[in-house]
Amino acid sequence: MISSLTEPLLYISIAQTFFVTLLIVTKNQSNYTDRFLIGWLGCLGIGSVLNLLRLHYNTFFQPPPVVDTLLAVSNPLMLYYARSLVIPDYKFNRKEAYLLAPFIALVVGVASISFRRFVGLEPPGVAYGPNKVEFDTGKAILILTLVFAYVVFYSFQTFKAINSNQKHLEDNYSIKSEEVQLRWLKYVAIVMFASQIWIFFSLAFSWYFNENMGLYAGLRIAITTAGNVLLIYLLTYFGIKQPSLFSKYHHSLPEEAQKEEENAHAKLLNKTEAERYLAQLKVYMERDKPHIRPNLSAVELAEYLGISRHHLTELLNEHHGLNFYTFVNQYRIEEVKRKFDDRAYDHLTLLAIAYDSGFNSKSAFNLTFKQSTGQTPSAYRKQILAQRPENPS
Template sequence: MDNYISTVGFVQALFGILLFLTKRPRHLSFMFLTIWMVIIAIFQGSYLLPFEVVDYFKPGIFPIMFLTGPLLYFYVYSLTVENFKLKPIYLLHIVPYLLVSVHRSTISAVAIGSTPNLIENPYYLYNRIYYSFLIFSVFIYWFLGLKHIISHRKNIPLYFSNYSGKNTLNWLVFVLTLFLLLFIISFFTAYIKILELNVFNWTTLSFNLTVFTFVMIYFGMNQSVIYNKEKNWKMSSRSETSQENDEIAKEDVILASEKYKEFNDLIINYLKSQKPYLNPEYNLQMMVDDLELSRHKLSQVINSGQKKNFYKLINGFRVEEVKEKLLDPGYEHYSILGVAMECGFNSKASFNRIFKEETNLTPTEFKKQIGRK
């Protein structure tokens, strides 16, 4: 049973490596997933060896588990932060891995799966300590990852015109929570074994990682890049960040001295004539590309000139488009929801809510009202 679970987990991890290496468009988030799969493959593969790794390599395989939390966290970070770049300071996240590896190299380290009887195997005490620190680490990275997702969701109206599974990352909240729960389960089952209650064996962690790997591959392959303007594969420096901030500061000065009317009229005329909002995937970057204005400038003009965020501005135009089509005899054979989808909405719930906010009427009430005219 032990070898079967490890074999399944090992093969799954190899399959995940292949999938994420070939996934397009390339993005830093897929690199983190690929490395995560490599670590899982190494860990699961160690169970298939006919010997204990610590007999030939003193740190053993267990320390690499301290990298799983940081990698999952940086996967979340790279998805939810636009233009995410690697920085040298991020190397601090591998310190726990290094500390555990060094410590295990200086003692008579024993395999994590060895007997937990402290009389027969006194060095197993350190394994308990490692495990406790690992759970603490996983909890910290779970919290940080969740914090980034919540922060990202607050920014969705500033960039996207619709809420979707792609940009809300509901699945990732589930995966993060599952990640935490599986490690906690492994932690407690390890202590059950310490009490010599043979309810579970050490393969609990191997089994849980196998389950988690399957879930991560499934959802990770379905998740496309959220912010895909640039491919940031290089380490960023302070000078680059400072230069970007200087450019934004200069732009603020220019905008402060100019009237917003010219830019505001440009945006409104563009939306009326081009009707880009009919695309449910429409976002602020698409507007930037079409108008050839900076993101920062557009955001300022929309927020100050329209007194709305991007989400409300675009959906206001969509509501007006729906109203026009409901009055158009050519759309009489369409359902209200069908018209909404033609106008760029992507769900019934969001359409009904936004339509009511814009008109103080439900779509059905509006249609009845125009039917009486």
């Protein structure tokens, strides 16, 4: 029964992985984010192939533990994918390579505990047929401890990277849409963590009680497969839709402009430059009203001023005391207030005025307006209407 339900899921996940990987590979312009996503999906797809072979040939098919251990590279790939999305101008450098240390430690640690079994020179000690499990308790505990610490480390680092996105988001975007908040990636990380912890505890249970693994292998493969299928579908649906939040801009720059952008990190604006750029920015905001466009980004304002995005962030944070998100939304709030006070907009609803002023959601508008004025939009508008003279001159 379990096998009949699991097999179609495995075929679906393998096919889905293949076609989506092909789609990403054939993109005109790939970046680090795409490469990490391909690697992550590839690990999940290979895992599905192995589980399909185990399901059909459980008595004969016993890949050496090195195969499953190497597939654990999906965890650092998940972390790299998250970091490539949230770090402006992401590059895979030596510092990033250090994040592979736990993966290397896992491979070396598992291999050193039982090298001959690790590379397949001895039976793996976990049989899916009628045989009992044979293993050394001490070695099993060491391996389980390594695996548990490994999963927890990469999951924690991934959640940390996603949460750090808030700072970068507010320095670069004027709205908090689903695409830039990355909630979906947090759900994917949770599913992956839960799936791996399930495998960990099911193996620990079987090893501890020295039970016949054949009784549990089918169930473990079924639940693992369900988790993998869910992961693959979440990754393919959201991963393809997800724009590269920062690297897209960086890769679109000419090579000379890229070097200028990188050099800007080492050069600070002096007081005179900051005052001049800030004055230009205020004139532009009041005259052209770019804030009424919901998708206004820091890149656009930086290009208008002729400075790097890094210098725009410095200009707002250090010389104006605001991040980009707060700076733009202050202008949107003032735009809303102006329209509340203008009889020409009396026929519009609160939400219509909010959208017309650059906000993209009711919740963001209500929260930002109350934080700025201490009143809800409806209460503020009623107050304005009550104070307005009945017969305008």
